[in-house]
């Protein structure tokens with residue numbers, strides 16, 4: 263059935279959506295929340311989640327661990343260099359990543375991990391179901407770091423799983439439409455540290471260059487220092503100012519491809535001009551590796567003909583990650 267996805271003009275602000283009713287047993291409340299989500303996804307591609315349900319304590323402990331980790335000597339951190347990882351896990355040094363090919367490198371350092379059980383202490387339980395999965399790597403001599411980071415990872419994954427039925431409703435699909443497509447979600451989490459941008463930054467260097475995310479959606483925690491900016495359809499940068507107690511959600515390219523751009527994957531960047539050290543934690547929520555991103559029913563119409571080649575979700579993300587890290591790859 264053809265659907266009418268009305269889009270408004272260029273957005274000037276990012277909506278705040280209250281998730282108190284996300285798990286309500288009342289279908290009318292879930293539907294009303296889905297309608298708000300739909301508006302945000304069709305017009306903005308970004309929204310804040312209020313009452314997201316992840317305890318502050320879990321967030322604070324994980325960020326405390328991130329600060330300790332990034333304070334380690336560079337030499338120690340480089341032992342887990344992401345360029346030595348077959349599955350994009352481990353440490354990215356300053357300028358080690360280049361999200362916008364027109365730039366020269368991103369002024370942040372990062373630590374990347376994927377799924378493993380919350381209480382994992384060895385690698386025997388690691389899942390092997392696509393080339394981005396497989397063992398995480400962990401720093402030595404940081405007691406509690408693995409457990410603390412995994413506590414946030416699993417809380418954010420649970421929040422992500424709550425979102426899929428709402429996205430399905432937002433697309434006028436049955437609530438369980440995505441259920442069999444996220445049985446072992448390819449969710450990649452990053453800890454990010456942005457040093458203050460110098461007053462006169464090197465040309466082509468930003469905290470993170472203008473880009474779209476690669477997966478279905480990203481759940482982002484950001485600290486109190488403003489840096490994130492989102493581009494509206496007029497090419498104007500809109501500040502995604504930190505709002506205490508909220509998370510930022512943005513859609514990525516998997517969803518844009520899957521919905522034939524009915525859901526927007528919006529360009530964004532971060533520039534830390536605050537003068538302070540800034541920390542953030544994105545969790546990129548992809549579907550199962552082998553899911554084919556074929557246009558979702560109702561998203562291809564005479565007015566909105568198919569725009570994308572069908573790709574496998576995992577292959578698509580992998581090719582984008584390879585391009586991101588290629589600029590600093592050390593070849594033997």
Ligand SMILES: O=C(O)CCC(=O)C(=O)O
Pocket residue numbers: 452454470475482484489490530531532542543544
């Ligand atoms: O740190 C931020 O605010 C944004 C991070 C981001 O866009 C990303 O990692 O893809």
Ligand SMILES: [Fe+2]
Pocket residue numbers: 473474475480530
């Ligand atoms: Fe991003």
